[in-house]
Amino acid sequence: MIHEPLVFAAISDVAGKVRGKAFPLIDLEQRLRSGIGWTPTNVQITCFDVITQSPYGSFGDLIMMPDPDTEVRVDYDDGRPAEHFILSGLQNLDGSPWECCTRHILKAALVELERVAGITVIAAFEHEFQLTTAMRPAGDAYSYIGFSDQSIFLSTLTAALREAGLDPECVMREYGADQYEVTVRPEPALAAADTAVVLRELTRTTATRCAQAATFTPIREPSGVGNGVHIHLSFRDADGRPVTYDADGIGGMSAITASFVAGVLRDLDALVALTAPSVISYTRLTPHRWSAAFNNVGVQDREAAIRICPVNEASEHSIADQFNIEFRAADAAASPHLALAAIVHAGLEGIKDRLPTPPLVDEDLSLLGTQALASRGLQRLPTSLADAIECFRRNERFANALPGDFAEIYRLHKTGEIDYVKDMNSERLYAAYGSAY
Numbered sequence: 001m002i003h004e005p006l007v008f009a010a011i012s013d014v015a016g017k018v019r020g021k022a023f024p025l026i027d028l029e030q031r032l033r034s035g036i037g038w039t040p041t042n043v044q045i046t047c048f049d050v051i052t053q054s055p056y057g058s059f060g061d062l063i064m065m066p067d068p069d070t071e072v073r074v075d076y077d078d079g080r081p082a083e084h085f086i087l088s089g090l091q092n093l094d095g096s097p098w099e100c101c102t103r104h105i106l107k108a109a110l111v112e113l114e115r116v117a118g119i120t121v122i123a124a125f126e127h128e129f130q131l132t133t134a135m136r137p138a139g140d141a142y143s144y145i146g147f148s149d150q151s152i153f154l155s156t157l158t159a160a161l162r163e164a165g166l167d168p169e170c171v172m173r174e175y176g177a178d179q180y181e182v183t184v185r186p187e188p189a190l191a192a193a194d195t196a197v198v199l200r201e202l203t204r205t206t207a208t209r210c211a212q213a214a215t216f217t218p219i220r221e222p223s224g225v226g227n228g229v230h231i232h233l234s235f236r237d238a239d240g241r242p243v244t245y246d247a248d249g250i251g252g253m254s255a256i257t258a259s260f261v262a263g264v265l266r267d268l269d270a271l272v273a274l275t276a277p278s279v280i281s282y283t284r285l286t287p288h289r290w291s292a293a294f295n296n297v298g299v300q301d302r303e304a305a306i307r308i309c310p311v312n313e314a315s316e317h318s319i320a321d322q323f324n325i326e327f328r329a330a331d332a333a334a335s336p337h338l339a340l341a342a343i344v345h346a347g348l349e350g351i352k353d354r355l356p357t358p359p360l361v362d363e364d365l366s367l368l369g370t371q372a373l374a375s376r377g378l379q380r381l382p383t384s385l386a387d388a389i390e391c392f393r394r395n396e397r398f399a400n401a402l403p404g405d406f407a408e409i410y411r412l413h414k415t416g417e418i419d420y421v422k423d424m425n426s427e428r429l430y431a432a433y434g435s436a437y
Contacts, residue, residue, distance in 0.1 A: 008085035009036050009066045012102050012197045012335040014413055015047040016277070016437070020064065020088065035063040038090060043100045044413050047278070047333065047436040052416025055409065062098055064088045070194050072164045074202065076156070076209055083160075083205050087194055099404030102337040103193075108403065109344040110189055117256060117351045119235040119243060121344065122324075123192035125336060126183045126230040127199060130220060132213045132434065134178040146173035150180070153210040157182065160202045166195055176225030186232060186324075189340060196229070196336035216332035217437040218281045221430050226284030228291055229332050231340060232309065234324040235260075245323035250357045251299050251308045252323060258357035261297055261306055261325060263350015264343055265358055268295040268305055268329065269382055273392035274342040277414060278333035279385045279421050280433050285329060286383075287366035292329035294378055296361040304361060305329050305381070329381065332437055345401040389414050 005025035010018050021036050040056035070087035090101035097104035114120055131150065140146030147154065154171050161168045167185040174181045182203065184195055200216055207214035219226040234244040235257065246254035253261065264271065276285055287293045290302045298304030307326040311319045330339050359376060373379055382388040389411055392398060399407045421429055 003081060005081065005084065007031075007066075009064050009088045010085045010197075010201075011038075011064060011088050011090060012193075012337055013045070014043060014100065014102060014335060014338060014410055015045065015417075016333045016335050017045075017047055018197060018201055019045070020085075025084070032066055032068055035065040035088075035091075038062040038064045040098075040100075043409060044416070046413065046417045046420065048417070048420055048432065050416065050420050052419075053412045055405065055412075061093060062090050063093060063095075064090055070198075072198055072202075074160045074163045076160065076206075078209055080209070083202065085201070087197060097403070099406050100409055102335045102341070103190075105403065105406070106190060106193055106337040106341040106344075109341040109348070109401075113344055113348050116348060118238055119256065121189035121340075122186045122234045122236060123189045123340060124184060124186040124232045125192060125196040125199070126181060126228075126232070127196070127203070127216065127332065128174055128176075128179060128181045128227040128229070129203060129214050129216045129332075130176060130227060131178045131180065131207065132215050132220075134212070136178060138177070140173060141175045142173055147171075153207060153212055154180070156210060157203060157206040160206050161199060164198055164202060166198060174225075176227070177220075179225060179227065186234070189344070190337075193336040193340050200332060215434050215437055217430075217434040218276070218278050218331040218333055219284045219430070220434050222283055222426060226289055226291055227331060228284070228328060229330045229334070229336075229339070231327040231330055231343065232324045233327065233343070242318075242320040242323070244325070245320040247319075251297070251360050252319075253308065253325075253357065255357075256351060257325065259350045259353075259355045260347035261350070262355035262358045263348065263353070264306060264327070264346045265295040265297060266350065266355065267346040267395060267397060269379065269388065269391040270395035270398055271342050271346050271392075272329050272381055273385070273388035273414065274410070275327070275330040275334050275339040276388070277385065278331070278433055278437075279418060280430060281331055281333060282382065282384050282388070284331065285381055287364075293381055294361075294365045294373070295381060296365060296378055297325075297358050298361045301362070302328070303365075308360075333433070342398070345398065349397050349401070385414060386418055389418075 010020040040060040041054040044054040066086040075082040090098040292305035311322040
């Protein structure tokens, strides 16, 4: 059967989906110069392929510009065409960045952080996902047999990631039913977000080629274990030196790290609307699920919203090089670019306001009442997407930091998603998200 090689120009949209258009490979050089047409109202296509209320209507045009530095081509040598795609930015016809382009939003946040604070971000995204076709019996958490049973899929995935230019670090059978985790090594923030997009797509395509199916849904059932996306962050100064760590700082945090963390925690009730943006995300963000339910920071605490990660004193790398913080209130319903941009914006505001170091928490906050939490400067995170969206709507810092009308467009998008699933029973709801992600 004849076929012509195609390339897919891809964007990571506000629904956390990868959408775009394909074109013949022979046109690649021309498309890198001229781009591909795109429609503004596409931003309001939810993860369920329903278009919500749009201020653009049927009007307007955009240009999708592929970035050659993000080109991915993976040949699985299985007789099928190679996976070939390029991440892209969305711009107006005059070449200016479009207000709802998640990749441009992250770029702008990183530029502002460097301009104001003189630091750059090194990041890595840890992804958990589940194989929906595996259905092994209980008892395989972290086990060799659980790993070995999927060794063909996992080794193929590792090879695909490496062929795509990623640097795989660790692959494991996780705690949940048929749950796995894949990590890659840290890199500059924009590249890390791009990597997260590539990893999700190659995980899905690899699963398909191995007669499997993978889902990154935030949680498959109410009583189950959630699939998180843990975002690791560290900072470098203009000379590339690590500035996240201070031996004399509380928890080892430098002054700039502490203010950044304080800014994130201050706005976390609004921020989760962007980092945990599905209706079922808030089933996962509950106490004792090893996710995050409060706006707290803790040392090596997997229930903290921000975890100060351990360092290996026997490592060949210095403590300053290893030291990083982990944001745990995120999942794969979020665009990696948008989630990281939201974190950076909130952290930058903390730096601007010179917020003091937040208190370290080493207790079970679920045992405390609202007043006791408030006395410590803590609060329960929103318990629903609707509540998080309302916190986001009221937060002027986000509205001012995000471009154009993005904040209102995003609110309309998520309100439409909430309306679409409001009458679903629990079984349909979780199945719908499991299929979407």
